[in-house]
Amino acid sequence: MHRKYIAVTGLLTLIILFAGLFNLLTSLNHKQTTQLINETSKIQKVVQQNKNQQTQVFASKQPNVSAATTQLDKLFNLDWTLSDQSAFDARAKAMTPFVTEDVVKNSLDFKPDPDKTMTQTGVSMTYDHMDFLPVSASNEEVTAKVVVFAKSRLKDAPEATTRYVYDVSYNPKNNKITKLDRLGNYQLQSDSSVL
Known part of the structure; x- marks a missing residue:
């Protein structure tokens, strides 16, 4: 015991x-x-x-570069925040005050969508941010490469980030974007398990 x-x-x-x-x-x-x-x-x-x-x-x-960045940020927010087809169809009119007539005539971002792509796919997009890479800056013009990051959602699929690459020019005197050439895009899955 x-x-x-x-x-x-x-x-x-x-x-x-x-x-x-x-x-x-x-x-x-x-x-x-x-x-x-x-x-x-x-x-x-x-x-x-x-x-x-x-x-x-x-x-x-670099006030001109800063002004270009501000204008492009506003433009891309209108360009890539798209909840449905009607938002897509209305974006050109909303973006027109930020650009020159040449941009309206020549940029892919101002072309109509007769195929109603957003309605067919059911995708929605939200502008996230941009990376602004200045090439040159003067009192007459600011030129740059821009990478735009947009989040897209498609029903039950995981959210994806698409990056759109642009060549842009901005005129500080009239506070307008004078060139908006989309060079291409590429998409990244937010789910790293697929990589």
Whole structure:
């Protein structure tokens, strides 16, 4: 009986010791994790502040590039936010104030859709963002390559990102886009398991 009591007491002591050690390690890990999260948050704030400062400096040194970026962002939001066929059909009229007559006549983005593609496919799209890559900038013209990122959804299929590549020109004097040539597109699945 005495041996059983000593064995049970020893076993309970070991369990308590291991539980305390586990608790100590867990609390240290929790403290380290919390500290790491706080440090990461501080670094992200500093990076964002630096990015904002760089954007302000860039905008002040390159106001024409900044203006072109602003106009193109507005244009592509109208161009690639399409909930249905009627939105697709109305986009050319909505985009016209941002571009010259030559763009309206020549750009693929202003061509009508007699096949009613969006109705047939049931797809909807949302403009996400663009990457603006300036080629040249002066007081007369800003030229660039632009990659537009649009999210598309098709019923039960996973969301996909399509990238549209453009050659663009912008006239700072009349605040209009003078060239909008879509060079092509490519699509990425958001589900990485297919890659």
